Amino acid sequence: xxxxxxxxxxxxxxxxxxxxxxxxxxxxxxxxxxxxxxxxxxxxxxxxxxxxxxxxxxxxxxxxxxxxxxxxxxxxxxxxxxxxxxxxxxxxxxxxxxxxxxxxxxxx
Amino acid sequence: xxxxxxxxxxxxxxxxxxxxxxxxxxxxxxxxxxxxxxxxxxxxxxxxxxxxxxxxxxxxxxxxxxxxxxxxxxxxxxxxxxxxxxxxxxxxxxxxxxxxxxxxxxxxxxxxxxxxxxxxxxxxxx
Numbered sequence: 001x002x003x004x005x006x007x008x009x010x011x012x013x014x015x016x017x018x019x020x021x022x023x024x025x026x027x028x029x030x031x032x033x034x035x036x037x038x039x040x041x042x043x044x045x046x047x048x049x050x051x052x053x054x055x056x057x058x059x060x061x062x063x064x065x066x067x068x069x070x071x072x073x074x075x076x077x078x079x080x081x082x083x084x085x086x087x088x089x090x091x092x093x094x095x096x097x098x099x100x101x102x103x104x105x106x107x108x
Numbered sequence: 109x110x111x112x113x114x115x116x117x118x119x120x121x122x123x124x125x126x127x128x129x130x131x132x133x134x135x136x137x138x139x140x141x142x143x144x145x146x147x148x149x150x151x152x153x154x155x156x157x158x159x160x161x162x163x164x165x166x167x168x169x170x171x172x173x174x175x176x177x178x179x180x181x182x183x184x185x186x187x188x189x190x191x192x193x194x195x196x197x198x199x200x201x202x203x204x205x206x207x208x209x210x211x212x213x214x215x216x217x218x219x220x221x222x223x224x225x226x227x228x229x230x231x232x233x234x
Contacts, residue, residue: 001172033222035153042205043153045222055219086153095169097143097155 002026002091004100011106018074020103022087025068032070033088034063036081037102043086047072074105082107110134110223112206117228124196128228130189130206138162138184140210144191146202147227156204159189174200196232203227 004024012018022032032050035043045054047063050070060075074081087100116128130142141164144156157170159180168180179192189206209222 037153042224042226044224045209048209048220048222052220054222055214088153093169095141095158095160096171097145099145099153099155102152 002098004087004089004098006085006087006100006103008101009104009106011108012077013108014079015076018077018081018105020072020074020085020087020105021069022071022100023069024089024098026091027065027068027070027089030089030091030094032063032065034061034072035086035088036083037086038083046085077105077107079107081105110212110221112208112223112225114204114206114225114228117204117230119231119233120196121234122196122198122232124232125192125194126196126230127190127192128204128230130191130225132187132189132208135210135212136184137182137187137189137208140208142180142182142189143207144180144189145205145207146200146230147205148199148202154202156191193230196230198232201230201232203229 004022006022034047036046037043046057046061050065051063062073064071084102084104086102091098111133114130120126139161143158146154146156157180160167177195181190205224205227207224211218212221
């Protein structure tokens with residue numbers, strides 16, 4: 001089955017930039033969505049279709065792509081950004097979703 | 109306000125069955141592609157399956173791990189999505205979320221809406 005690979009964890013200090021990567025062979029041909037999940041809560045979409053921000057997502061969140069790797073960048077990280085971040089794409093048809101394993105972001 | 113509310117989770121023995129529900133508010137569930145996603149305790153997100161919109165034939169598709177055991181259905185008159193789970197295994201223990209996404213006209217602009225319920229907990233244990 002198709003897999004998306006993320007680093008399990010990373011840590012940054014407040015005000016620094018966090019770059020979370022997601023790799024997969026199909027990513028040059030498929031959109032990627034990024035979710036933020038805080039403990040005990042449902043996932044919250046922060047980036048859709050690789051680079052688009054939903055209404056309500058702070059401008060410090062951005063997405064980019066390069067070949068088989070996509071990146072979620074959080075510029076000027078704030079304490080409230082501490083969460084697990086998941087990338088999500090599709091395989092088979094555009095209806096079968098696949099999630100990365102998640103990256104736990106710790107704000108020091 | 110667009111909202112999804114799951115219910116029906118609980119404790120069930122291995123081999124047993126359970127049906128969980130997801131009621132939609134603020135939009136027509138029949139017009140949307142509706143998904144189930146689950147999250148085992150302390151683990152990541154897993155796609156379970158989906159049902160197409162009524163206009164696209166209400167076709168269902170499933171992840172291989174639940175194919176033949178789980179069935180997704182929808183009651184359009186009640187704006188409710190269902191997940192019937194049979195032959196449950198301990199590995200099916202998880203929080204089950206329903207979710208959907210669509211473009212909506214809001215205040216004269218088109219906004220991408222991604223909606224998740226809070227989830228319902230299913231525990232499979234003897």
